[in-house]
Amino acid sequence: MTIVIADDHPFTLQGTQSFVESYGYQVIATCANGVSALNMIQLRTPDIAILDINMPALDGLDVAKKVQELKLKTKVILLTMHNEMTIYNKSKEYGVYGYILKEHAQVELKNCLSEVAKGNQYASGSLLNDLKSVRETGTGELDKLTFSERKIIELIAQQKTSKQIAEMLFLSEKTIEGHRSNIIEKLGLPKEKNILLKWAMKNGLE
Amino acid sequence: MTIVIADDHPFTLQGTQSFVESYGYQVIATCANGVSALNMIQLRTPDIAILDINMPALDGLDVAKKVQELKLKTKVILLTMHNEMTIYNKSKEYGVYGYILKEHAQVELKNCLSEVAKGNQYASGSLLNDLKSVRETGTGELDKLTFSERKIIELIAQQKTSKQIAEMLFLSEKTIEGHRSNIIEKLGLPKEKNILLKWAMKNGLE
DNA sequence: TGAGAACTAAGGGGTAACCCTCGGTTTTTA
DNA sequence: TAAAAACCGAGGGTTACCCCTTAGTTCTCA
Incomplete structure (x- = not known):
């Protein structure tokens, strides 16, 4: 299983990479922004793309949209700081496979990866709780x-x-x-x- | 030289740690929030504490303030997502040794660490540029x-x-x-x- | 030591967002 | 078909924000 990771914060990028690799997955490229991530995805069509939502120019959601438009087989997992309902809704619209809050990223990403590897969609438990509370109040x-x-x-x-x-x-x-x-x-x-x-x-x- | 790192995002925490260690510095502890970071600093008084500014409960700035109040010899370096002038000003007030934007963290932190190791204060070049542009526009x-x-x-x-x-x-x-x-x-x-x-x-x- | 900035405070006037009540029309739906 | 929503509009009221001017105090700095 091949993976591409994109994040504009070098430390987070590196942290995500080393985490993913520690579970034996193969990271074939890391990108510092959405544009190069999209290029890399088109060029190599990895199995999975782990994208930060907040990136300059082209953000993770934009890339997910493009991936869907181009009918690429790459499965997209989004990482995000903020749990906003609107983003979550859009991500479903663009056929995103996973949506994870960075706060509880460690366990989440591990489960998410193994689920997505099986071809299943993944929505994390704690995410749903968070979103539920958002929905009730916001x-x-x-x-x-x-x-x-x-x-x-x-x-x-x-x-x-x-x-x-x-x-x-x-x-x-x-x-x-x-x-x-x-x-x-x-x-x-x-x-x-x-x-x-x-x-x-x-x-x-x- | 001993170092403590605190960040509430696991990936960033891990990324920062592996980065620092790759330059041969010794990380004696990592913390997921400001409270445990402060405890650790009081307990071990490391040479350097690298703190994320945005943490729940006690943020990096609060910890820096406490370190100053307690007259600890630990030198504080702040990492931040956002370049806000007010935070920068406060950080100077609390005797912070370094203030780095996560966007260009790799090179910055390396320079910052070597400067702080020598006992010098560090304000990054690109930071100053960023702050200047912020001042002009927003x-x-x-x-x-x-x-x-x-x-x-x-x-x-x-x-x-x-x-x-x-x-x-x-x-x-x-x-x-x-x-x-x-x-x-x-x-x-x-x-x-x-x-x-x-x-x-x-x-x-x- | 004197000018200028910052801080405090007052009076008076305009407008917009909100509150309330009351009417009317149209569309939906039970 | 009749009740229930939704929609449209009016009059009259309170309050908060903003505008203007004036003016006394304190503080800093040249």
């Missing part, structure tokens, strides 16, 4: 909103005022204000000034 | 602010209102409002509602 709440409400909260996240949103959607400012109140109530947010702006920015809807 | 703008202004914008980023800030600092609400205006002017921000909140959240001051 971005997953968006499901409760209607279509127009979601459209509006996106514009709020883009720093638009009610007046601007009203103009863009050809509606009255008062209508937008009404929607705002409904959104706040549905999300169970506290009664504060700019609470929607804060929420939208915190939940990375930009 | 978060570095904080330098333009005075001490109290910086304190206030931090609280703004923590979602505090002027009233709350006033109570916390035992000042008049009007004083805080005055500071807000000064900050906006110094940062050259446009005249919009909540512009400071937006700026602080965007620039990750939480």
Whole structure:
């Protein structure tokens, strides 16, 4: 089984490599960014590519997308610092085989590798717990909103005022204000000034 | 020369250790968090402690502060993902010997270690360049602010209102409002509602 | 020692985000 | 078909942020 690893932090790259090799897997290349990782994957089509999500220029998710588009047989495993629901959803969309938080990476990656080696998809247990808690408190709440409400909260996240949103959607400012109140109530947010702006920015809807 | 390393990401921890050891230095302990790092430093007083800044509970900066307070002879080197001026300033305050960005950690740490081994302070060249560029474009703008202004914008980023800030600092609400205006002017921000909140959240001051 | 910066504080004015209530229309769905 | 959502809009109110000006104190530094 051949493996390519990409991470922009040299230490993490080296650490990941030596860890993977300590379990007897063969690392055929390491890359410091997404572009060279993609090149290497196209050139050598390894069995597995372990990619950091946060890389300059082309990130791990972009590479996963490209791998899918190019119909390469390489299975992608993503490593990430942050457990964000949106990234997790996208990664499923791009046919990623594994998604691992760096915090509990040691055990996870070992299990993940052996599962992926068998051809199975892998979603780590602790990851699911983490994501569950994220869903309960955070971005997953968006499901409760209607279509127009979601459209509006996106514009709020883009720093638009009610007046601007009203103009863009050809509606009255008062209508937008009404929607705002409904959104706040549905999300169970506290009664504060700019609470929607804060929420939208915190939940990375930009 | 004895070395202790602390990082909450196992791969980075392992990578840093094997890197340091490859140059013939002796790593006597590795820690997954700041608390155990501090314990280890007090117990063994190594020559050098290489600490990640972003760790849960007690971060690298906190440990550096403690080391200084306890008058330990251990020299602290900080590793960081983000190049923030405020952290750099604080690290100087706490007598930190080295401050290195993980992006160009390999060469940097090598030089840094050999310099610190000689007893010299080390500030990396590329770091200075990075910090300069940061100052010109983004978060570095904080330098333009005075001490109290910086304190206030931090609280703004923590979602505090002027009233709350006033109570916390035992000042008049009007004083805080005055500071807000000064900050906006110094940062050259446009005249919009909540512009400071937006700026602080965007620039990750939480 | 005197100018300038920083810090403190006040008054007064504008706007936007939020709150509440009340109406109406359309679409969905039980 | 009737109730239930969703959608649209209005009036009236509170509050927080921002703007402007003025002004006294303290501190630093040339």
